[in-house]
Amino acid sequence: MAILxxxxxxxxxxxxxxxxxxxxxxxxxxxxxxxxxVNGQIIPRGSFHNTILQDGHNVELIRFVGGG
Amino acid sequence: MKKLIIAGKEFTSRLFIGxxxxxxxxxxxQSIEASATEMVTVALRRVDIQNPQDNMLAAIDRxxxxxxPNTSGARNADEALRLARLARAATDINWLKLEVTPDPYYLxxxxxxTLKAAEILVKExxxxxxxxxxxxxxxxxxxxxxxxxVMPLAAPIGxxxxxxxxxxxxxxxxxxxxxxxxxxxxxxxxxxxxxxEMGADAVLINTxxxxxxxxxxxxxxxxxxVQAGREAFEAGSASVKNHADxxxxxxxxxxx
Numbered sequence: 001m002a003i004l005x006x007x008x009x010x011x012x013x014x015x016x017x018x019x020x021x022x023x024x025x026x027x028x029x030x031x032x033x034x035x036x037x038v039n040g041q042i043i044p045r046g047s048f049h050n051t052i053l054q055d056g057h058n059v060e061l062i063r064f065v066g067g068g
Numbered sequence: 069m070k071k072l073i074i075a076g077k078e079f080t081s082r083l084f085i086g087x088x089x090x091x092x093x094x095x096x097x098q099s100i101e102a103s104a105t106e107m108v109t110v111a112l113r114r115v116d117i118q119n120p121q122d123n124m125l126a127a128i129d130r131x132x133x134x135x136x137p138n139t140s141g142a143r144n145a146d147e148a149l150r151l152a153r154l155a156r157a158a159t160d161i162n163w164l165k166l167e168v169t170p171d172p173y174y175l176x177x178x179x180x181x182t183l184k185a186a187e188i189l190v191k192e193x194x195x196x197x198x199x200x201x202x203x204x205x206x207x208x209x210x211x212x213x214x215x216x217x218v219m220p221l222a223a224p225i226g227x228x229x230x231x232x233x234x235x236x237x238x239x240x241x242x243x244x245x246x247x248x249x250x251x252x253x254x255x256x257x258x259x260x261x262x263x264x265e266m267g268a269d270a271v272l273i274n275t276x277x278x279x280x281x282x283x284x285x286x287x288x289x290x291x292x293x294v295q296a297g298r299e300a301f302e303a304g305s306a307s308v309k310n311h312a313d314x315x316x317x318x319x320x321x322x323x324x
Contacts, residue, residue: 007114029120035112035158042157060114062154064125066096067111067140068086068225068252068274 002055020051023059034063069298072269074247075195075216081106082264083294084136084249086274093127095283100133103287107134109165109272112151136197138165145185152189164189167199175225179206190214199251202233207240218244219251219272222263226275228255231262241267257293264297
């Protein structure tokens, strides 16, 4: 069992997806539309596949929405 | 109409459009098209993990419309900086509508935090378009530190009250060497035309279009009003007098 904090909420995994890319696939989020932070650090879009996730990481997944 | 230039980029349209509050992405896209805008604002929010497929950006043709990410939701400079850097990471564009609004009831921009964030963002290479109260001293300070525009409010965001800050915006325009974009509070095309007639370089409209009964028609109406107001400004207005000044000749009357 492992925990990732995703957008402010703890999510429990049998096994944490190994990379940011794997997490986005697991969550069914199109990686072309999001920007991500891990522990407050912005992950460059091209680096999702080699961003290693571990138990206890704080992940933010952000995207554009309508706004003025 | 003279072209508008912001940070070296030419705009034919002087109407910028916000993308919030539309009933659907389709209506939004059609309204954007009807407005003939070339720049649209967008906000950054957490992905809804329960509904991960929702992607409004797919409805916006990035070849036709420059995205202007905003820092809405930021309550201080640090939160604005974080959103700005995320926006740049997400889009590879460095244009930014900087807004810092600590109080959600009036959503008035915090001048101190805005100036603080603007200084840092300009140094980091952002093209900063700050949303400000209609404060000529602040506008001048932002101009001096290198923001690309200033964007004074006409009235509180989404209030549709019109040009409540007219006298202060006139001073901002008089002393500006960068474009002045009137942002927030313009509720009707006539309000936008008034801002343009007095020499604003552009206006930014969201609520007035998005929440109209027919947003697409309202977008078209704003397009015309902004054009008309700008052309009137370029034409130079006739003088106002306290008495009549006959338009027909005062000679050759049919009387003795």
